[in-house]
Amino acid sequence: MDAAIEVADLRKTYRGRRSGEIRAVDGVSFRVERGEFFGILGPNGAGKTTTLEIVEGLRKPDSGTVRLLGESPWPHSAELTGRVGVQLQASAFFEFLTAREQIETFAELYGASKARAAEMLDLVGLAEHAGVRCEKLSGGQQQRLSIACALVGDPELVFLDEPTAALDPQARRNLWDLMRAINAEGRTVVLTTHYMEEAESLCDRVAIMDAGKIKAVDSPAGFVRGLDAPTRVTVAAGQLDAERVRELAVAETVTEQDAAIVFETRDPRKLLTALASDGALEGLSVRTANLEDVFLHVTGREWRA
Amino acid sequence: MTLGAVREPRTRQVRTSAYLSLVKALGRGWLRDRSQVFFTILLPLLFMVLLASVFGSSSDSASRVLAVGEVPVLDGADSGDFTVTEVSDLDEALAMLREGDADAAVSQEGGTVLIYPSPTSSTSGSIAAGRLSALVDDVNVEVLSAAAPGEEVLAAEVEEADGGAVRPIQYLAPGILAWGIAISGVFGAAGTIVDWKRDKLLRRLRLTPASVSTFLGAKVSVNLLVAVGQTVVFLAVAALGFGLELSAWSWFAVPLVLLGTLAFLAIGVVIGGIAQTSPGAAGLSNLVTMPMAFVSGAFWPLALSPAWVQAISYLSPMRYLNEALQSVVVYGEPPSTVLPQIGFLAAFAAIVALVSWKTFKFDEL
Ligand SMILES: Nc1ncnc2c1ncn2[C@@H]1O[C@H](COP(=O)(O)OP(=O)(O)OP(=O)(O)O)[C@@H](O)[C@H]1O
Ligand SMILES: [Mg+2]
Numbered sequence: 001m002d003a004a005i006e007v008a009d010l011r012k013t014y015r016g017r018r019s020g021e022i023r024a025v026d027g028v029s030f031r032v033e034r035g036e037f038f039g040i041l042g043p044n045g046a047g048k049t050t051t052l053e054i055v056e057g058l059r060k061p062d063s064g065t066v067r068l069l070g071e072s073p074w075p076h077s078a079e080l081t082g083r084v085g086v087q088l089q090a091s092a093f094f095e096f097l098t099a100r101e102q103i104e105t106f107a108e109l110y111g112a113s114k115a116r117a118a119e120m121l122d123l124v125g126l127a128e129h130a131g132v133r134c135e136k137l138s139g140g141q142q143q144r145l146s147i148a149c150a151l152v153g154d155p156e157l158v159f160l161d162e163p164t165a166a167l168d169p170q171a172r173r174n175l176w177d178l179m180r181a182i183n184a185e186g187r188t189v190v191l192t193t194h195y196m197e198e199a200e201s202l203c204d205r206v207a208i209m210d211a212g213k214i215k216a217v218d219s220p221a222g223f224v225r226g227l228d229a230p231t232r233v234t235v236a237a238g239q240l241d242a243e244r245v246r247e248l249a250v251a252e253t254v255t256e257q258d259a260a261i262v263f264e265t266r267d268p269r270k271l272l273t274a275l276a277s278d279g280a281l282e283g284l285s286v287r288t289a290n291l292e293d294v295f296l297h298v299t300g301r302e303w304r305a
Numbered sequence: 306m307t308l309g310a311v312r313e314p315r316t317r318q319v320r321t322s323a324y325l326s327l328v329k330a331l332g333r334g335w336l337r338d339r340s341q342v343f344f345t346i347l348l349p350l351l352f353m354v355l356l357a358s359v360f361g362s363s364s365d366s367a368s369r370v371l372a373v374g375e376v377p378v379l380d381g382a383d384s385g386d387f388t389v390t391e392v393s394d395l396d397e398a399l400a401m402l403r404e405g406d407a408d409a410a411v412s413q414e415g416g417t418v419l420i421y422p423s424p425t426s427s428t429s430g431s432i433a434a435g436r437l438s439a440l441v442d443d444v445n446v447e448v449l450s451a452a453a454p455g456e457e458v459l460a461a462e463v464e465e466a467d468g469g470a471v472r473p474i475q476y477l478a479p480g481i482l483a484w485g486i487a488i489s490g491v492f493g494a495a496g497t498i499v500d501w502k503r504d505k506l507l508r509r510l511r512l513t514p515a516s517v518s519t520f521l522g523a524k525v526s527v528n529l530l531v532a533v534g535q536t537v538v539f540l541a542v543a544a545l546g547f548g549l550e551l552s553a554w555s556w557f558a559v560p561l562v563l564l565g566t567l568a569f570l571a572i573g574v575v576i577g578g579i580a581q582t583s584p585g586a587a588g589l590s591n592l593v594t595m596p597m598a599f600v601s602g603a604f605w606p607l608a609l610s611p612a613w614v615q616a617i618s619y620l621s622p623m624r625y626l627n628e629a630l631q632s633v634v635v636y637g638e639p640p641s642t643v644l645p646q647i648g649f650l651a652a653f654a655a656i657v658a659l660v661s662w663k664t665f666k667f668d669e670l
Contacts, residue, residue, distance in 0.1 A: 057511075057512070058511060076511065076517070078514035078515075078516065079514075081512055081513055081514050082514040084512070086509070086512045088505060090504075092505040092507075092508065092509040093504070093506065094330045094334055094506065095334045095504075096333065096334040097334060104326075105326050105327070105330040106513065108323060108326035109326065109327070109510070109513040109514060110513060111322075111514070149509075153513075153514075
């Protein structure tokens with residue numbers, strides 16, 4: 001079976017009259033397997049949306065090839081678009097229609113039933129707002145409606161471009177559950193995001209993108225492992241005398257800052273057991289490396305999105 | 306929820322239903338957009354009320370004439386033609402004319418009748434002046450025939466064309482309708498394209514199984530339906546409210562209006578391609594439709610315009626739509642007589658559509 005997505009050496013340069021040339025996508029290659037949950041993580045302007053738009057078939061690349069479910073997304077094919085669901089970064093709706101009319105129109109375009117439309121509206125938690133005009137929905141509700149429209153055609157492959165951008169924390173968690181469920185049904189999901197926790201929590205594999213290039217692709221756990229960074233254990237100062245601290249230096253480094261002692265260790269279990277037996281667990285926090293550290297490591301700069 | 310492993314290729318049936326659902330969605334949106342309804346339906350009607358009262362009132366009713374001193378010639382006047390008010394001196398009469406209280410002033414010194422048409426309302430002023438000269442001619446004829454009973458004298462009788470049927474509404478209605486069709490076509494298309502640039506709806510629809518051509522077809526269909534609705538409402542109001550007499554060929558207004566709409570939509574697409582914002586699109590649309598209305602005889606007969614305006618009007622699709630509507634709806638001429646106008650409209654629509662297609666930057670959408 002073909003991969004869900006196969007992309008080789010995509011390039012796209014925008015030529016603005018004033019802004020000059022912007023290399024939005026600069027030699028991007030990746031492959032997404034069927035059923036996979038694939039994330040593209042990167043700061044503003046990294047080229048995520050441009051990459052997705054090329055893969056979806058909205059934009060033509062300057063060079064490079066795209067295979068979507070084994071086919072070329074260009075020119076438009078009713079058969080292929082019927083198998084793919086898309087949520088664009090900017091929500092796009094028919095003017096003056098209610099949420100229900102909106103999704104029913106999309107359902108008809110995909111050849112899906114009204115019942116399916118109602119089901120999707122319910123799935124994204126908009127059933128009680130079905131009669132509200134699209135322009136009167138809040139930003140997060142519009143986002144969810146646009147996700148419902150992406151799912152209404154029962155797609156094998158779903159593109160979600162920053163779906164949680166406008167959501168409050170609760171709605172974000174709900175949407176995470178929804179995205180997991182979509183993926184668990186066997187659909188391939190491609191997600192772009194600014195949020196480290198989101199990528200870590202949802203994605204099988206993550207591509208880290210910066211300045212038009214994919215810097216690295218791996219699973220979140222693989223990234224962290226490859227980083228080989230120590231675990232940081234912090235406890236409140238004053239529970240341990242200096243002698244004991246030195247003994248506990250099974251940790252590589254020990255620093256004292258702001259009334260706290262910070263250990264960095266590659267053997268957190270041993271350290272924590274020792275601290276526990278000393279009864280010195282006040283103000284304890286344990287932080288393992290995460291994608292944020294990975295980003296710093298991979299791109300050589302701080303995450304600032 | 307299941308993943309369809311084997312999917313039927315989309316059939317023609319799905320295509321038609323996609324077209325129909327798009328027509329439904331876009332049509333609903335149109336009906337709910339109050340400003341659209343105002344511009345396409347109410348504005349032309351407002352213009353008709355306005356223009357009919359400007360051009361229409363004076364020709365039917367009696368001219369209001371100020372008699373300065375003794376004006377014996379008025380004694381022979383038909384009371385339906387004039388309402389005479391007597392004033393004592395010329396200055397007072399001229400002041401009243403400036404205020405618009407009368408259409409003309411007249412004084413008589415022996416054999417000379419002096420006529421002062423209204424400077425403020427040239428139409429009613431010239432009608433009054435014309436009636437007064439006709440009155441003088443009538444009196445002259447009587448005097449001459451009395452003086453030389455055997456001699457034949459020439460007398461002019463003014464007959465109204467078409468047995469008096471051509472009242473201002475008869476030439477105003479087709480012109481205003483043509484203008485209404487033009488603004489809804491040009492503004493509609495230009496505004497829509499700017500909206501699409503902003504809200505990216507077309508990009509989203511490009512990613513559905515419905516093709517862009519299905520969507521554009523649905524959009525054009527909605528505009529054509531609107532044009533037909535606009536025409537029916539307009540002609541009905543003109544006929545029932547303003548006494549427009551519809552000929553037996555009036556139904557042919559529908560294909561004419563459809564063809565005109567295609568031409569104006571094409572102009573709107575060109576404008577929408579250039580403009581980046583809604584106010585920009587509206588401004589440019591005005592810039593095109595306003596002069597077009599003035600040179601096309603939409604609001605007053607072309608014959609009253611200077612020669613250079615008449616020359617320019619040959620380039621304006623509104624002129625041809627106006628002429629064709631007038632011939633068919635008002636004069637009841639069969640459609641075959643407006644074939645040249647139809648040909649021009651079709652050619653214009655085709656050329657502008659081609660230009661807009663070639664110059665349009667699709668990736669902006
Ligand atoms: N239509 C366009 N014309 C010109 N430049 C563009 C266009 N779209 C994007 N760009 C530029 O290309 C670069 C990549 O943009 P893109 O939208 O792909 O980034 P992104 O990773 O999706 O960012 P964000 O996280 O903000 O959505 C940016 O520098 C942007 O300014
Ligand atoms: Mg983006």
